[in-house]
Amino acid sequence: MTKEATEVKDPKIEQEVERQLSVIRMGTAEIVPEDELVKKLRRSIQTHKPLLVKLGVDPSGADLTLGHTVVLNKMWQFQNLGHRVQLLIGDFTGMIGDPTGKSETRKQLTREQVLENAKSYADQAFKVLDPEKTEIVYNSTWLAPLNFSDVIRLTSTMTVARMLEREDFQKRFAGNLPISLHEFLYPLMQGYDSVAMRADIELGGTDQKFNLLMGRMLQKEFGQEQQIAIMMPILEGLDGVQKMSKSLGNYIGINESPNDQYGKTMSIPDELMIKYYELVTDVSVEELEAIRAGLADGSLHPRDAKMRLAREIVTRYHGEEAAKAAEEHFKTVFQQGSIPDNIPEVRLDAGTYWIVKLLTDTNLCPSNGEARRMIQQGGVKINGEKVDSAETQIALEDGMILQVGKRKFAKILLEP
Amino acid sequence: MTKEATEVKDPKIEQEVERQLSVIRMGTAEIVPEDELVKKLRRSIQTHKPLLVKLGVDPSGADLTLGHTVVLNKMWQFQNLGHRVQLLIGDFTGMIGDPTGKSETRKQLTREQVLENAKSYADQAFKVLDPEKTEIVYNSTWLAPLNFSDVIRLTSTMTVARMLEREDFQKRFAGNLPISLHEFLYPLMQGYDSVAMRADIELGGTDQKFNLLMGRMLQKEFGQEQQIAIMMPILEGLDGVQKMSKSLGNYIGINESPNDQYGKTMSIPDELMIKYYELVTDVSVEELEAIRAGLADGSLHPRDAKMRLAREIVTRYHGEEAAKAAEEHFKTVFQQGSIPDNIPEVRLDAGTYWIVKLLTDTNLCPSNGEARRMIQQGGVKINGEKVDSAETQIALEDGMILQVGKRKFAKILLEP
Known part of the structure; x- marks a missing residue:
């Protein structure tokens, strides 16, 4: 030849x-x-x-x-x-x-x-x-x-x-x-x-x-x-800046629980998503391209892309069932009216309060009328439980969480 | 204790x-x-x-x-x-x-x-x-x-x-x-x-x-x-400056002949004598002190000190007999009328010369009379051999050495 x-x-x-x-x-x-x-x-x-x-x-x-x-x-x-x-x-x-x-x-x-x-x-x-x-x-x-x-x-x-x-x-x-x-x-x-x-x-x-x-x-x-x-490349941790490491606390451990892995993944900055897909999931070259394109043209919402990333990660370490459960848990706690991390704190003296007065005193409702209406609509919760009647008397507890609608929260701190 | x-x-x-x-x-x-x-x-x-x-x-x-x-x-x-x-x-x-x-x-x-x-x-x-x-x-x-x-x-x-x-x-x-x-x-x-x-x-x-x-x-x-x-310390070689080494050619080899070792030792600078005594002979501390003192107060002539040094060195490598013989050889060749290293060279055409004319042509004698007198006194040598008669005819050889008295020399170089 x-x-x-x-x-x-x-x-x-x-x-x-x-x-x-x-x-x-x-x-x-x-x-x-x-x-x-x-x-x-x-x-x-x-x-x-x-x-x-x-x-x-x-x-x-x-x-x-x-x-x-x-x-x-x-x-x-x-x-x-x-x-x-x-x-x-x-x-x-x-x-x-x-x-x-x-x-x-x-x-x-x-x-x-x-x-x-x-x-x-x-x-x-x-x-x-x-x-x-x-x-x-x-x-x-x-x-x-x-x-x-x-x-x-x-x-x-x-x-x-x-x-x-x-x-x-x-x-x-x-x-x-x-x-x-x-x-x-x-x-x-x-x-x-x-x-x-x-x-x-x-x-x-x-x-x-x-x-x-x-x-x-x-x-x-x-x-x-x-x-x-x-x-x-070196993988950045949850903060999106420093190398993922145990000592910095910005890590996702492969032995961590499905809920922790899912939740932590959801907390990474959007800019890191593609890198995570590339480096720590088993999506194919073609799938990755589709995700990249979807994010670019707006057809894929970043939140959905990140949820899939979290699912991929949990699936790898705990299986598909566990990943689904972790996603459900996340949705329940963090998406469907769960309590945000930082909510206003209101200092009150210990004692028993009428629910309507409590809602106005804590500025969650502008008026007694508005408070009654929210209660009747089922939009008021105390520690996650719906308040059924506008006549309810509430014995205050330290750390008690009041919620009105999806977005308004207050945490009761009892005066010592 | x-x-x-x-x-x-x-x-x-x-x-x-x-x-x-x-x-x-x-x-x-x-x-x-x-x-x-x-x-x-x-x-x-x-x-x-x-x-x-x-x-x-x-x-x-x-x-x-x-x-x-x-x-x-x-x-x-x-x-x-x-x-x-x-x-x-x-x-x-x-x-x-x-x-x-x-x-x-x-x-x-x-x-x-x-x-x-x-x-x-x-x-x-x-x-x-x-x-x-x-x-x-x-x-x-x-x-x-x-x-x-x-x-x-x-x-x-x-x-x-x-x-x-x-x-x-x-x-x-x-x-x-x-x-x-x-x-x-x-x-x-x-x-x-x-x-x-x-x-x-x-x-x-x-x-x-x-x-x-x-x-x-x-x-x-x-x-x-x-x-x-x-x-x-590092021992300086025959030149008294550089480290003794084969490649520099300034060395005394321990396998060299007694005559070479003796002659080379006699060529080292006087200032190095004590160092050589200290470093390469087996003289005792006391003997060394005596030599040092003798040189200092003039009671020991540097030449004699150096001859002893040469003897010590040759004795170590070839024995006492060889050292004595080397000393005798050195005295004969280098001290009792031997030929110095650098002597004037005279260029002459090849041929046969009358000894008296040769001595004046080479400026070894100022006149024919002086030349005859030197020959008669037995003071003229050719290649180390005495010239007995002022009538001698000499067939020139390249490198031939003429000597008059103890100090006057000439070397014949034949014109090509």
């Missing part, structure tokens, strides 16, 4: 390459380099050999939030495209921890702790990933047997200056904060994991770029085809 | 400490720290337990010069003081070499090459050291079995900034020249050698300070008593 002949592209294969690419690109921050990814995909399709996708997992034993699922979701998409995915548990690194004891994030763990944490991680990850199609590997398998000569070979591939380009090292070095020499070994270990696994693709957040590229560099050094680094 | 009681010092022991110190201090550039050395010496004398003195040897297979023997000489002094000395062959480091292949000084060697070079080094070193009292150890014994976790522990003891303080690293970093990460491991290996050997003292040149202190740091890290770093 001549060179030209080999370059004739099979349209069916190219179509499949394009299809896979559109799924992979969805929500992705960066693909380094995309042309090599295209080649790998094409070969995979031609030879029916799936690509190996790596995701490194720190076995620190955390409860996952939606923020953690961004990469898991991309892994899940790769599973659906027919590729092999491997969760790499950093058990070797975990068991070493930080020998200086200075790093909170690198506590030294026992073998048992590492395995327990790995299991806990997998249990949570399997709410996104297909457990049947997920391989779990441990880096102690290949890192523990390395000897001093191997480590020297590994370290000889990097320069000090290049290592100091990593953002956190750069900042600490510039700020005269100590960097322990062994910290330079961790990125190399992560890179060597890719060599040992012969990874085609490594997933990570954009903050992992340096480490993902280390895998490429080391694979080249070891004479292997280089992996593609696919970086996912 | 009370604390005070333990501090009462035994005068005999203190005297011996002082005696040993004066030997150790002789020619030494720096002792870090000297007070700890005093404690170690005192304990050694009290308990009759010799100190362990370490000297690291790079098995690169070089012929030794007097420059290399400066530390060996100090080792030899420790042997004489009754301490244990260990030559540490860096066979592990040698077999790894520089994986990047960039370093000429760190060529990767086979096991056989390393052992051969080590033997060659020992053979040469035993011209200074007492072979019976010298232990040879190999760092592969303890470095080869280290695994990745051990290396991480080792590297965790150092910071990047501290490592960059080493002069050569600092210069390269500042000059944007690459420093391979594995280069940071070599000082740690050298330091760990001290841990594995439980060295009390490590010897090295002043250029080794960083690495010697690394041994102290790591011993502390591993809960050991810290070694003392004893640094020897």
Whole structure:
């Protein structure tokens, strides 16, 4: 075959390459380099050999939030495209921890702790990933047997200056904060994991770029085809500004109750909706496009789009039934005349009041006549219960909620 | 015993400490720290337990010069003081070499090459050291079995900034020249050698300070008593300015002939004599003081001091007989009317000349009469041979040396 002949592209294969690419690109921050990814995909399709996708997992034993699922979701998409995915548990690194004891994030763990944490991680990850199609590997398998000569070979591939380009090292070095020499070994270990696994693709957040590229560099050094680094954006939390994190309290946990997940999702800013759809749901490329278009041309109300988002999220972690129930609950409490968070407070002396006088004293009604009319229409509630008669006597309680119509509220605070 | 009681010092022991110190201090550039050395010496004398003195040897297979023997000489002094000395062959480091292949000084060697070079080094070193009292150890014994976790522990003891303080690293970093990460491991290996050997003292040149202190740091890290770093000055070569080295050609090799060693020693500047005595001979502290005093008060002629120095050096490497013979040779050739290095050159056409005309044509004699007189007095030599008759005909040769009296010379250069 001549060179030209080999370059004739099979349209069916190219179509499949394009299809896979559109799924992979969805929500992705960066693909380094995309042309090599295209080649790998094409070969995979031609030879029916799936690509190996790596995701490194720190076995620190955390409860996952939606923020953690961004990469898991991309892994899940790769599973659906027919590729092999491997969760790499950093058990070797975990068991070493930080020998200086200075790093909170690198506590030294026992073998048992590492395995327990790995299991806990997998249990949570399997709410996104297909457990049947997920391989779990441990880096102690290949890192523990390395000897001093191997480590020297590994370290000889990097320069000090290049290592100091990593953002956190750069900042600490510039700020005269100590960097322990062994910290330079961790990125190399992560890179060597890719060599040992012969990874085609490594997933990570954009903050992992340096480490993902280390895998490429080391694979080249070891004479292997280089992996593609696919970086996912950092997911903002409920506040819409800061990275979703437990410590900031702006998170949705994957182990939280359906009602909490639903309600929290409804509280994210509208601008974040599409990003959430892209990064933490399993809607298809086409569905996402339809939602995006609907919001743009006004045919889809943002509230409805957000309710669907909330449903998608709860469905993933608790199933469809639970999602429906959570939506019902939300509608009842928050949409159909539920009590808003902030309502005017009125200070009154303890005692028993005539309902009509109470409604005028609290300014909920402008006059006795108006108060009577609202009661007769069934528009007056006390602590959520309808008041049937305009002659009712009310014994005040601290924190009692008065409601007139859908929008007017008052909370009674008794004078001490 | 009370604390005070333990501090009462035994005068005999203190005297011996002082005696040993004066030997150790002789020619030494720096002792870090000297007070700890005093404690170690005192304990050694009290308990009759010799100190362990370490000297690291790079098995690169070089012929030794007097420059290399400066530390060996100090080792030899420790042997004489009754301490244990260990030559540490860096066979592990040698077999790894520089994986990047960039370093000429760190060529990767086979096991056989390393052992051969080590033997060659020992053979040469035993011209200074007492072979019976010298232990040879190999760092592969303890470095080869280290695994990745051990290396991480080792590297965790150092910071990047501290490592960059080493002069050569600092210069390269500042000059944007690459420093391979594995280069940071070599000082740690050298330091760990001290841990594995439980060295009390490590010897090295002043250029080794960083690495010697690394041994102290790591011993502390591993809960050991810290070694003392004893640094020897760098020996200047024959030019009296630059470090003695093969590549500069300003060296005295320990395998060179007695005549070469003697002659080269006689060519060093007078100002360097004492330093050479201190660093590369086995004269005692007292003898050295006598020589120093003799030179100072003029009772010892510098030439005689230098001849003794040359004798001492040749004796060490070739024995007393050879030293005497070399001295005789030197006297004959260089002192009793030998030919100076730089003599006037005279260009003449090839041919046969009358000796008297030759002496006037070359301006060695002002007149024919003077030329005849000099010949008759036996003061004329051609190529070192006396000319007996004023009638002699000389067939000129290129490079022929004419000599009149003790001081007048000419070299014949034939016109092409």
